[in-house]
Amino acid sequence: MVLLLLGDESMQKLFEGGKGSVFQRVLSWIPSHNHQLQLAGALAIANFARNDGNCIHMVDTGIVQKLLELLDRHVDEGNVTVQHAALSALRNLAIPVVNKSKMLSAGVADVVLKFLQSEMPPVQFKLLGTLRMLIDTQAEAADQLGTNGKLVDRLVEWCEAKDHAGVMGESNRLLSALIRHSKSKEVVKTVIQGGGVKHLVTMATSEHMIMQNEALVALGLIAALDLVAAEKDFVGSSLVSVLHKLLSDERSAPEIKYNSMILICAVMGSEPLHKEVQSLAFIDVVSRLRAHENKTVSHQASLTEQRLTAQS
Template identity: 60%
Template sequence: MTDPSADTDSLGEALKAITVSTELIEEELQPHLDTLLQNLLDKKEGAAVQICRSGILPTLAQTLRSKSPLSCQVALVVAEMAREAAVRESCIQADLVKELLPYLHSDNQEMLLNTGRAIGRICFDNAQQQEQLVQSSVIPRLLSIMREYPENDPLLNVCLLALCNLADLDSARAALASLDVAAVLTTQLKRSPDAERRHLILEILGSLGESETLKLQFAESGVPEALSQMIWALQGESDPMTSAASKSPPILLYESMQKCFGEGSGVVYKDVLLWLQSSNTQLQLSGALAIANFARNDCNCVKMLELGVVHHLLTLLEQHVDEGDVSVQHAGLSALRNLAIPGTNKVRMLQDGVTERIKSLLRSDMPPVQFKLLGTLRMMVDGQEDAALLLGKDSVLLTRVMEWCEAKDHAGVRGEASRLLAALIRHSRSPYALSHRLYEVVCAVTRAQGIKPLITMATSEHVIMQNEALIALAIAAAIDIGSNWTPMAAKFDLRPTIGHRCP
C-alpha cells in the first residue's frame, strides 16, 4: 500500500525544486510537473492549495508565455488545480487566464481541451472574468472549435459548458447574434449522445432565447424541428435528466410559435397532435404544454378548435382521471383554459360538451389539478349564460366546489372555488333582465350553502375578488327566494347595483 506521507513529501520536493529553479529547463521541469499532476489527479487533499501557496503560479504563467513544449501539460495542471474554488482568484492574479487565451487558437485538440477546461474552471461563477472573456472574442472561437471538431465529444462538452456559463450575459448574446449559433446548436442537438449533453444544449437555448434577435434566428434555423425530433427520440427513456429535457422544449419551441403553428399545417404542430395521442406520458405532457403555449394567441385558439384539438385534450384528460399523471392533467387543463379565452370558442366548446366531460376531473384529490380545473370552468362560464346556468344547477358540482371552498391547506383552491361560485351567479343572467333560470341557480347555490363563501370572498384583500363577490351577492339579494321566482327588480330598479361596477 502506498504511504500517503510519501506522496506529500514528493509533492513538497517537486514544488521546492520548481521554486528554486532559475531557468525553465524542460528536462528538469517535466518530472516535477508529472508529480504535481499525479497528486491532483489522485485528488490528494489540499494538493491544489499547497501548489497555489508554494508561489509557483508565476512560473507556470511564464512557461505558457514562452510557448514551451510543456505548455499542454501546464494547462492540464492548471485545469486540475482550478477544480478547487479556493485557488481560482490566485490563478487570475497570476495572469494564468491571460496566458492561456492564445492557446484557444491552437490546432492541437488536446491543448484546446486542457486550455478550455482551465479557463472555464478559473472563470466559473465570476461575472467580471466572464465579461472579459467575451471582450477577448472567446465566443466566436468557441463556435469555430465546435465546427472544426464536431466529433470530439470531450472538447464539445467544454465548449458547450463555456457557452452555458456565458449565455446569461447581454454581451455574450450580442456577440452571438451576429454568428450562426443556431446552426451549431441544432447540429449538436441532433447528434447528442446522452441526456446530459441534451440538457446542456437546452439550457443554452433557453438562456439565449431571451434575446429577440436570437429567438428569430432559432425559428428560422430549424431549432423547433430539431427539438421536436429530440422529443420523439426520448420516448421510453427513464433517465431523470432525459425526462427533464423532454419537458423543457415546449417553452423553447413556442417562442417561435407562429412559424411552428403554420395555420395548423406546421410540421411541429402536427407532431404535437401525435404526442397528445401517444401512450407515452412524457410525450403527452410535452404535447399538452405545447398546445397551452400555442393557445396564447387568439387566432391560433380559434383555428385549433376548428381542427379538433379539444377532442384530443379531453380524451387525454380522461385517461388520467384515476391515478393518472398530475402534470399531464395540469397541462391539459391549462391548454383548455387558454383555448376558452376567445368568446367564440366558449360557445363552440359548450356546444361540444366540454364542460360535461371535464367534470369527470372533480374526483381529483390533487390541489394543482383542482386549482386548474376551477379556473378552466370559470373561464368557460365567463360571459356565457347557458354554461353558467348548466353548471350552476349541477348539485354534484356545487357539492364538490363547496368542499374546495373549505380547503384548509391550499389558499389558491379556496379562492378559485369561491370565484367560480360568484361567476355562476354573475353570468347566469341576461344583461338587462333577471330570469327564472337565474332564480334556479341562486336557489341551487343557496341550498349548497354557497352564500357564506361569497361573503368571506367579499372581504378578500384582492379588489377583483371583492368586486366579483359583491356583484354576485347583489344579484342573489335581488331574488325573492321566498316567493315563486319573482325578482325583486320587478318592484325596485336594481340594475345600477348589479352592473360591472360596485358603488
C-alpha cells in the first residue's frame, strides 16, 4: 500500500481529493493498537502529504490530532519506526505556509519536543526537520523555541554529531533558523550562552550554498543584536578569516559575497575584530568586488570599501 503511494499519479488517484476509500481506510489505522498498522498509516499519510493541496486538506480535516495522539503513545520506550514515520508525516504537513500556525496552535511543537531525549538519529533527524518547517516565517514560535535552553543545548550537542551528517546539518540549520525567523536579542543571547556561535561559523564554510547563506544571515543578526556578547566567540572561531576566504574565493555565490560584506561591516564595532579585519587587508579583496557582474554585490563592495577606509 505504502509503495503504491510513492508514485505521484497513483497517490493522487487514491487520495481522490480526500474522499478516496483507500485514504479513509488509512486514517483508521492511526488509532489502531497494532504497531504495523500504525506504522503503515503514518507512512501512508507522509506520502499523501507530498503536495500543498493534500497537506492543507489533511490539516483542515483534523489529521494532526490523530498523529499527535499516536506520538504521545510512543514517547516512553515507544516504537522508533512509528515515531520516525509520524514525525515524517508532520514535517511534510508543515510545509505549506497556511498550515504552520494551525499546527503550532494544535500543539505540535510541544509534542515534538518530548522526543528531544531520543538517542535514535532517524528520530532526531525528523524531529529537527519538523521544528524547522514549523518555525519558518513564524517569529513568535521561533522566539519561544529559541529561548528554550534545553532545546538549544541539545542542538549544540547535535551540531557535533559527526557520525550522523544529517542530524548535524539539520541541527545547524535549526539553530540558524531560530535566529533568522525570531530576529530576537533573547534568542541570540540563548544561542551565545549555549555555545552555538562557533557552529554557525563552521556552517558558513559548508559545501552547500544554502547552508552557508543561512549561517551568514544568522551571524549578521547576532552581530547586529549583541556584538558585545558574541565578540569572544567570533574571535575564538576565526570568523574574520572565514569571511576573508569566502570573499576571496571566486567560486563563492553572489549572495555569499554580499552577506559576508554585510557581516564585515557589522563586526567593525568590535576592537579586536576590527584589528583582525585590518590585518587581513580586506580593502584589497573588497575593492576588486566593485567590478563584480552582480550589481548588488558591486554596490555593497563600494559601501564596504568606504566603511573600511573611514575606519582604517
